Amino acid sequence: MPLEKIGGQVFDIAQEKPTDVWEVEALYDLCFAPGREALSSYRLRDNVQRVPELCLTARDGDGILAGAIRFWPVLVGNAPALLLGPVAVHPTRQGEGLGGILMRASLGRTDELGWPRVMLVGDYPYYSRFGFEKLTGVEMPPPTNPDRVLGIGDWDGITGQVRKWGSKLI
Template sequence: MTALRKNPVALTPDAAPFAIRAERASDVVAREALLDACFGANRHARTCQRLRDGRAPAEGLALSAVAWGRLVGTVRLWHVGAGGKPALMLGPLAVDSSCRKLGVGAALMDHALEVARQRGHGAVILLGDAPYYSRFGFSPLKTGELSLPGPFERDRLLGLELRDNALDDAWGMIVPTGAVELETKANKAPRARKTVRLVSSAA
């Protein structure tokens, strides 16, 4: 098992002007605007979106970073089967460019992984840049025999074991296994458009 970073999972108000909390229904419009700006208008056509369509995020693992009264970061994790092994798929992770020097992305990652570990999850998988995510313990060592339901770059499929041997012998297609999302009025809210530049992201 790869050890998680020993960084604090939540920064104090004196350390940085942002806080991490559970995602709320009132975050939907701002979250969608942030994701549109970070990933573009075609983000719903991306391969990893096939694992999220119509599904609810894993319980307790939809997180928002807020600062100055607005949403500045978001991350969600989703239940998947990784070649028959239960796991979580992380993404999307996105951060407002105004917070690039505050460590919002790293804090969201640390917090999400700690919550996942505390909730007893065994492994997390994501599609992202290895140089960025290796600092959190992610690597391609146990994802080489796994596939996604669409085109993807093999060297960007990374895994992290939260429990020893959780991804041993994992092979085959990664498939969604999470609960079906109940559509609410908040989920149907129109997306607000605003200019936000990408800082760090997982598809």
């Protein structure tokens, strides 16, 4: 992937490597509240392989991790979809546009990789700038606020419960 320049700083945007895992997890711990892994979205990720081609890191010129984004496969009804998240930018780098670079770089590849729809749980005012809209008829496991369930891509006729990838419809 190309280098991205923000202000006078250059960032290397690259696919997350296996050696990045613990550093990325430490960034998520820094950026999110304790207990983040108790959220219902994490139950959808348990023992499920990430989509590696879409999981990206951003490192500054010194090789320091400044941001990361991950994607996970899920089922909505019987339709495959991607669950975006978490996406995080180190607190010292927030507000510079790095999160947007990670979003655009990864979302720009979803169709070519065969994923026609992406969803997330997040703040509409932030994610709407990337084309996300509120999803109706898509039910995340409780206690998720339905107003925070957002999607982008081909959601025509796709409704139902969001389930763990590989689970069977009962």
